[in-house]
Amino acid sequence: MYLVVEQLLNGLQFGLLLFLLAAGLTLVFGIMDFVNLAHGSLYMMGAYFAATFVAWTGSFVLGALMALGATLLLGIVLEYVALRHLYGRDHLDQVLATFGLILFFNDAVRLIWGPAGLALPLPAWLTVPVQIIPGVYYPAYRLMIIAVALAVAAMLYLVVMRTRVGMLIRAGASNREMIGALGINIKLLFTLVFGLGAALAGLAGLMQAPILTVQIGMGENILILAFVIIVIGGIGSIRGAFMAAIFVGIIDTMGRAFLPDLLRKVLSGAAASTAAPALSSMLIYLLMAIILVLRPEGLFPAAKR
């Protein structure tokens, strides 16, 4: 029972992390109609920046904040220099160009930080386990991830639904030309949205860094998961991305934790030990394939254009 609670929390934490990544992706996709494969690279850069700045300043919080700023800046520069010329182009062109950026970032990281991974140590006050219900302890750091991600999600909701910038973002998502024609500086808006997405990806990367090692290619696996989420949730819909991210996070974590035991009850030992890891890794993709076949628009499609 405790194990189930713990795994549920792990799933929620992973799902929220995925949401941070998917939110940026779905905003950029929904508003600029831009497929950004390099989003995973921004996630990786966030983690590397954090590892560097934390070691440099000696403070986890300060280092994390600096890393966040650095990823935001990187996103804005990237958009300004290269990516803004690709809006309105074919999706395939965008895939090719941002695939090139992945190659670039991976080797740039290898040149600057070396091929070996980095570790991002946690400060002592984040490593203590917290008693959440009597008898169940949970790492404080993971609780912090949940809290931060929920706060960011709430803030994102308020910004998008309640502010003027948010209104422009939503207007941009439903009709790009029209808000341009109404005299809004659409280029600036796009740069801003891209920077925001980059910062969110960086935040996800730097928060994940202490749990996993910081390494080259760390963004590639998780990028595909983020794409799965925005497709399941409905492209351009932040609410859909949120629901789908938590759904995917919990299913993935629970599948990995409990599927092997479940299969062992049905199948023979050898067959189960072969099938379990494959099936638990496939679960998400299977889910996406089923949803796409049954509901090609995703579960929570954004308003029609």
Add this chain to the structure above:
Amino acid sequence: MMPKLNASNAVAALMCAALILLPVYSAATGNIFILTLFTRITIYALAAASLNLIMGYGGMMSFGHAAYLGIGGYAVGILAAEGIGSGFIQWPVALAVSALFALLIGSLSLRTRGVYFIMITLAFAQMAYYVASALSRYGGDDGLTVYKRSDFAGLINLSDRTQFYYLCLACLFGGLYLIWRIVNSRFGLVVQGVRSNEQRMQAIGFHANRYRLVCFVIAGTICGLAGALLANNTDFVSPAVMYWTRSGDLMVMVILGGMGSLFGPVVGAIVYLLLEELLSQFTEYSGLILGPVLLLIVLFARGGIMGLLGRMRRG
């Protein structure tokens, strides 16, 4: 149909001649490396050409095409590991399994369009990747060594570098010829018509998705052949062949060379893999140059290299 003499056709003809004469050059100079490099290039060119059939002519943006490379490869590898060394069994099985997989994922994926199609093909390829990673009997994550190349009863010796190169080249030319015939057939014209305007084709009585599906299966089968060649070339097959970045590489080759042009993917494969190879000799960090080059090509050379050649003729 008589091919016209223009820049892109001239390049294609020169390229074919160079590919045919390459072993002569290699034997004369004793440069074995170039022969092994180009063996790999012809195999990837065949895979890219098959992707071009669905992407360039059919308008189906598959982001999971590397799955067939793995499936063809694993068919050869697994049969070899189980003691069935004959190519006359291995290769037809590789083609049949690839075709079956294409039929299965095609019939599901073709219900979706656009970005959703890109993502669903990617999802299926990732599933194949994880299945291969879990095959602990056949090496799992670490991959499967193919100890003996396919045996064709003395007809051709795959362990001989030159013979194997010519086999790969023959498969490439055969594949290109097949694709050329398909594209110019009634079937191919319908597929291209569906790409331009699905509703109209549907309205004049063509069952659009059936044509798409057949095209998708043919492309998957050709790529399965490339997979069988690849496993023989590297004497090894691993899940990494099916990882999504491999599918990305294939897409890059097609777009780089010129989508929807017969020889485009071949040019793309040659340029991409040569560039990768050359850069890795100068620097450890080839991505630092290759990445921005891809970006620049997208920004300034639409239609890929063949597109550039086509424009040269006009202007």
